Amino acid sequence: MGVGIEVQNLNAWYGNNHTLQDINLNIPANHATALIGPSGCGKSTFVRCLNRMHETNPIARVTGVVRIGELDIYSDAKPVEIRRRVGMVFQRPNPFPTMSIYDNVAAGLKLNGYSNKRSLDEIVERSLRNSALWEEVKDDLRKKSGASLSGGQQQRLCIARALAVDPEVLLMDEPASALDPVSTSKIEDLIFQLKSQYTIVIVTHNMQQAARVAEKTGFFLNGRMVEFDSTHKIFTNPSDKRTEDYITGRFG
Amino acid sequence: MHVEVKVPEFRVPQAQNQLEPANRRDRNPADTGSGGRSEGHSPVRRFLLARGNSAFTDMGFHWLMVLCALSIFGIVALIVWELLKGSDLAWANFHFGFFYKSYTDTYSGQTSYWDPVNGQFSAVPFVYGTLVSSFLALLIAVPLAIGVAIFLTEMCPRALRAPLAFLTELLAAIPSIVYGLWAVFELVPLLRVDVNPLLTRYLGWSGLFSDDNPTGLGFVAAAVILAIMILPIISSLTREVMTAVPHSQREAVLALGATRWEMIRMGVLRNARIGIVGGIILGLGRALGETMAVTMVIGNTPEIHKSLLSNGTSMASVLANEFAEAVSDLHRSALIEIGLALFIVTIIVNALAQLLVWAVTRGAPSQAH
Amino acid sequence: MSTGQFHFRSRMRRVTDVAVTSLAILATLIVVAPLVAIFGYLLYKGTASLNLAFFTHVPAPPGELGGGMANAILGSAILLMLASAIGIPVGIGGGIFLAEFGRGSKLANAVRFTADVLNGVPSIVMGVAVYGLIVSQQHSFIPFSGHFSAFSGGVALGIMMIPTVCRTTEEMLLMVPHAVREAALGLGVPNWRSVLSITVRTASPGIITGCMLAFARVAGETAPLIFTALGNQFWSTSLKDPIAALPLQIWVYALSPYDDWHRLAWAGALVLIVLIVMAVSLVRFVTSRGVLKGTS
Numbered sequence: 001m002g003v004g005i006e007v008q009n010l011n012a013w014y015g016n017n018h019t020l021q022d023i024n025l026n027i028p029a030n031h032a033t034a035l036i037g038p039s040g041c042g043k044s045t046f047v048r049c050l051n052r053m054h055e056t057n058p059i060a061r062v063t064g065v066v067r068i069g070e071l072d073i074y075s076d077a078k079p080v081e082i083r084r085r086v087g088m089v090f091q092r093p094n095p096f097p098t099m100s101i102y103d104n105v106a107a108g109l110k111l112n113g114y115s116n117k118r119s120l121d122e123i124v125e126r127s128l129r130n131s132a133l134w135e136e137v138k139d140d141l142r143k144k145s146g147a148s149l150s151g152g153q154q155q156r157l158c159i160a161r162a163l164a165v166d167p168e169v170l171l172m173d174e175p176a177s178a179l180d181p182v183s184t185s186k187i188e189d190l191i192f193q194l195k196s197q198y199t200i201v202i203v204t205h206n207m208q209q210a211a212r213v214a215e216k217t218g219f220f221l222n223g224r225m226v227e228f229d230s231t232h233k234i235f236t237n238p239s240d241k242r243t244e245d246y247i248t249g250r251f252g
Numbered sequence: 253m254h255v256e257v258k259v260p261e262f263r264v265p266q267a268q269n270q271l272e273p274a275n276r277r278d279r280n281p282a283d284t285g286s287g288g289r290s291e292g293h294s295p296v297r298r299f300l301l302a303r304g305n306s307a308f309t310d311m312g313f314h315w316l317m318v319l320c321a322l323s324i325f326g327i328v329a330l331i332v333w334e335l336l337k338g339s340d341l342a343w344a345n346f347h348f349g350f351f352y353k354s355y356t357d358t359y360s361g362q363t364s365y366w367d368p369v370n371g372q373f374s375a376v377p378f379v380y381g382t383l384v385s386s387f388l389a390l391l392i393a394v395p396l397a398i399g400v401a402i403f404l405t406e407m408c409p410r411a412l413r414a415p416l417a418f419l420t421e422l423l424a425a426i427p428s429i430v431y432g433l434w435a436v437f438e439l440v441p442l443l444r445v446d447v448n449p450l451l452t453r454y455l456g457w458s459g460l461f462s463d464d465n466p467t468g469l470g471f472v473a474a475a476v477i478l479a480i481m482i483l484p485i486i487s488s489l490t491r492e493v494m495t496a497v498p499h500s501q502r503e504a505v506l507a508l509g510a511t512r513w514e515m516i517r518m519g520v521l522r523n524a525r526i527g528i529v530g531g532i533i534l535g536l537g538r539a540l541g542e543t544m545a546v547t548m549v550i551g552n553t554p555e556i557h558k559s560l561l562s563n564g565t566s567m568a569s570v571l572a573n574e575f576a577e578a579v580s581d582l583h584r585s586a587l588i589e590i591g592l593a594l595f596i597v598t599i600i601v602n603a604l605a606q607l608l609v610w611a612v613t614r615g616a617p618s619q620a621h
Numbered sequence: 622m623s624t625g626q627f628h629f630r631s632r633m634r635r636v637t638d639v640a641v642t643s644l645a646i647l648a649t650l651i652v653v654a655p656l657v658a659i660f661g662y663l664l665y666k667g668t669a670s671l672n673l674a675f676f677t678h679v680p681a682p683p684g685e686l687g688g689g690m691a692n693a694i695l696g697s698a699i700l701l702m703l704a705s706a707i708g709i710p711v712g713i714g715g716g717i718f719l720a721e722f723g724r725g726s727k728l729a730n731a732v733r734f735t736a737d738v739l740n741g742v743p744s745i746v747m748g749v750a751v752y753g754l755i756v757s758q759q760h761s762f763i764p765f766s767g768h769f770s771a772f773s774g775g776v777a778l779g780i781m782m783i784p785t786v787c788r789t790t791e792e793m794l795l796m797v798p799h800a801v802r803e804a805a806l807g808l809g810v811p812n813w814r815s816v817l818s819i820t821v822r823t824a825s826p827g828i829i830t831g832c833m834l835a836f837a838r839v840a841g842e843t844a845p846l847i848f849t850a851l852g853n854q855f856w857s858t859s860l861k862d863p864i865a866a867l868p869l870q871i872w873v874y875a876l877s878p879y880d881d882w883h884r885l886a887w888a889g890a891l892v893l894i895v896l897i898v899m900a901v902s903l904v905r906f907v908t909s910r911g912v913l914k915g916t917s
Contacts, residue, residue: 320787599741
């Protein structure tokens, strides 16, 4: 089961660039939350702060508090431990190119030292089923490399890989932006199914997508969070003028 | 203001393939998941939670890699230390005179530089030989290398480009001993029989090509084999910086109605000149330190003659020839001092070349492969 | 400007253009010629002298016919194994530092620069340094020190491999897409594990061929062995004794007065070249096929 995320006074920098300013937000458990906004508004930076990926860039800096469940991720634990609990799916599908499909899915466990083979088989199958990829790849799990799949399949493989470690939170950074419409709709269906069991945070520049999959939506602009509310409210009756301008297509 | 907001319809999830709850078989249904530490987690999650953060191993690994990287400095330190230590006897005896003095043989009255029997050592003929053979090699190699680079980047049909680039790469990988072998059995006879007489006949008046050496060995032979060896280095680097010149530069010149050569001269060579100089200096560095091939054809005579067809010697070849058999400490120390000089010179030359090449290729798009 | 002048100029320009084009082609031919000559001669002489005895016999005493270079081949193999054991792990480690930990740092730039400069240091100087360290005097902390030995030769070659392996490893690791690293980190894989099992593994075809290239380069090195491994006319497999090596033997034989030995030298050179050509082609194949590009 997923856990909620609580963000207080989050600020982030890239070098001298203040990319996130005073973000405060509560993301509910076991729901999908969408983050929208024009490109460069800080929404990607924001999700990367939720699993401490932001700081892998040497010039990046973060202040503030992020609580995932009851864990303050910036003071109670090391990045490695956080990232084991918070799965991430990136903008471009990034399967490990030298690994088979099976090894790709099992990577998170194997590389963390999990070696029970029987149980691994089970987990791989379940994760692939849950990411709606099982039927397509079950015959060449170990024969084909992850890189040999199509773009949409690769992205679902990446989702399966993230699911295999049984995360509490699933972050998705524009997971469908590099995909064709058919693959995109498959990914959206998937998010719809997964959100009952995981807390999902999805960054998207596609407002339709946000409206389709998410219960909550946050609107980012110039490093600030302008508005955070139920998706229905954001798209029908936004309280901030800038949100309204954005969703009606006046800018961005 | 009336705003018409398009409300996207919410899709009702169809019960397609329901999520398999298998990994949650031992979950307490009452647990909402918010905060439970390890109770109520799936086996996988429990396993991962129990895993340490391996900060210690990470730290160890990091420092091990740093250590490996630092070994590069260690090697330089080792070389410097050993060369200084080994050469201090020669230094104490000759100081800087080692690099300019000559001796007069008491019996014959002839000038001598290198006399292990009497313990008289001077590096002059070796430095002279190294410089003469290297610069002569550059003289031969540079125009050819630039010609090849121009051909490969600007004129060559696409189908020929890869094999030719491969060939030049191969030339760079052939060991020096094989060049030497070929030079001894093929190049030197060729020079002796066909080339040297011509040089003497037409250029003999300059005094640089006198015909008193019947062996075919000597500076010219060394320079030719060196030129062949450093050509690939210079041409591949020249090629690299030339391809790094952006296409817009070429098009700008072509748009003015320039011919191909004018385009190359103004659009490409001018922009790439610093990198080309870097490549030439890199080739020089290689030529200065080249040992085996030169040793096999230069003649190994520690004398200085005006004629380029006469036998000579070089810093690297005297080390190769005499070091293993040097018996007196002073002899060995003098050899090590030559090694030290060679080291310092090549370090400076290579550093200079590297800086020039970096200055050009850094920032350029890395499509220069 | 009159039109006559103009026509003259434009003709001159065209003539220059043609002249330069033909000069460039000529230069290419002049450069290719010796290569073809070297390879042709090597193949011709080498294959003629290559026989089973070359691989199975030790050198015959001067003046006697026959004999081979079996001991030199074995010696080279031993030297190269020792060199690889030293040069490859340390070089790869250094490359990992440059690509994964030190990116953009002053230390990494200094290491990279020094490695490139070190690549240009004459191998004979490397030989002198190792001679000073191991051969010239006995140390309690260095095995087999105080005399010429296979060990010192292997160390000299190994040290020479480090900068090359280090730089190619770095280059190959940099070809691994950043997204792959992020994927591993995103799974909560510890950094060391992600570097070894993901990044290095993804780049491994390139790293292996890079190592082979460094291997092939030092396989042909003669200068650093002259006063470390020294050479040996007899069978020797011991690390503490002088040992024969293919390039050393070629050198000795090439400068000998015996035709039979010259033939052996050619055969030895052919064996060396085959080894090197294979390594270079492999590198070319791997880098051109973009095996490392991975996704998309």
